[in-house]
Amino acid sequence: MVTITYDGTFEGWLTVVFEVYEYKFADVEICKKELFQPNVFNKHRESQFDQQKFTRVWKGLAAKLSTSALSALYKTFLSEEKGIENVLLSYVQYTLNSKQSIERDYSNATVLKVAQTAKRVYRESHRMEAFVRFQLTADNLYYAICQPDFNVLPLIQKHFKERYADQRWLIYDSSRNYGIYYNLSVVENVVMSFDEQTNKGKNIEIITDEKEELYQRLWQQYFASVNIAARKNMKLHIQHMPKRYWKFLPEKHAF
């Protein structure tokens, strides 16, 4: 058994896939560099990202899979689930071994697993599109902090860029410690030093705009007023809005 470590990026993982074919490894385990624990029984190989290898695998896959299946692969990767790299490797092997596309062979455990994981990641990205709440700072930046279950910021940046094309915004994933920032022309990744306790960045201006509190209060009022007490159904409420998201939702903080 060979353990291959890589840099943790999607491109890095595709490089590993190339090397599995290149060196004809039969029995491999892929693992992120920072999670690697040496094991006396396994050989270890460290893989370096290689643009050419990455492109060749990606093109090979694109020839056999539809765009939606390719995007499902990427989403599944973003789930960061333990061992998901190995599931994805066997998906790739199954794809390259078959003449026709296998993306809809749901009776195959690997294909079903990828379809279902991609669905869960999609759902989380859709939730983030819904539950991100911006606050306006005094220097006209709309900023939001979130802690999504999966690494979904790469999936939602297009949505926010198209929607808020005329405002500067920052969405920060405080559990993965990076954010996406839109400066009115492009979206870029940013890293800030971050205070876990207060959930506020040390180097962002946290002086909020004077109107910010008013609009949060109005939103809380609105949220309370549209509720129909005679139809109370907390189970459904929590099912749709799980408690782990409440921390960042102003409407769930009584005024």
Added chain:
Amino acid sequence: MSERLTEKLSILADAAKYDVSCSSSGSSRKNENKGLGNSKGVGICHAYTEDGRCVSLLKILLTNHCIFDCAYCVSRKSNDIKRAAFTVQEVVDLTINFYRRNYIEGLFLSSGIFKNADYTMERLVRIAKKLRHEHNFNGYIHLKAIPGASDELLKEAGLYADRLSVNVEMPTEQSLKLLAPDKNRKDMIAPMKYLKGAIEENREEKRLFKKAPLFAPAGQSTQMVIGATPENDMQILWMANQFYEKMKLKRVYYSGYVPISNDNRLPAIGTPVPMIRENRLYQADWLLRFYGFKVEEIVNYDNPLLDTDIDPKLSWALRNLHLFPLDINKADLSMIMRIPGIGVSSANKIVAARKFNKLSWDNLKKFGIAVNRARNFVTCQSDHFSFKDWMPQQIKERILQSGTSKYTPNFSPQLKLF
């Protein structure tokens, strides 16, 4: 100043909440020229209230002053409540500021009728126009078409709104006459007909000229109050079906009546909201729109009421046992969708996957279908759960016993003490 605004918002949101539509999907308004907002077809529910309903739009009345006296409505003339009205600027500011903070997908604006229909409609249109033109706003706008408003105003409304809706309120004309003596059904049907024509015309135009302006890209919808009047499910669903077929509506909403009045024409205050019935109606509605069912298969003269203890697809299957069992590895997609416990996406999965392998119960379970219901109607590559010739009543008992419905307490004749 801000306190007055908060109070207004609480009054006018409270009065608007009985309008159940909150959909923000199906539009196609792109953000061009770096404006604000983008409506790309997929709706987003930004929050859910404690009653479990979604909050997608800022749903408010422009005012709750009303010249009408409809018995089922909180804003009726004779009701002694606080009245308020927003200014145009206030609605615009609220919408823009909520939208920028990602609280909402857009605005759902309705209003009590003040002075007359046209006067009210004109105010609504003015707000939508201001949002679109002065603020370059591409979020979702749902406007209420006020019954009796002129065609010119409706046309203008369609140019700014993504969706328009006229509520028929009551499933039949008699009920409307009884509870809303100031309204008449003709005034409601007329704008619907006009919008249907205008929407179809615009789609045709769009097909020929890509640059033609959008006209209500998310179509029109309506709402009926359920349980305030004696109509049965058959009348309600047949009416809904008419709206889908004849008026090409995108949605018909069913709103279980929430008792708000001591009027003796209506259920008394404290009567429970008919939530199960409402739920079953929505399930039936889905069968009509996505599962290829005909309305008379779901409710007809022999079965005018939907069962409350089982879902409408299961009741249909129990009445049509001669069509089952189906072989999951051979049956048509349209029939697989009719199997209780299998939804549209599982059905598609089944049809795609069986090209590779014969499917077994194990596969079906992993796809996430409701096996306890489906196993009574299906055969597949396996000898487990072999199909037996049960009577419909036996199947129903088996299913009810194998799971617990969230509505179970409602079916028990026993009084609950604690």
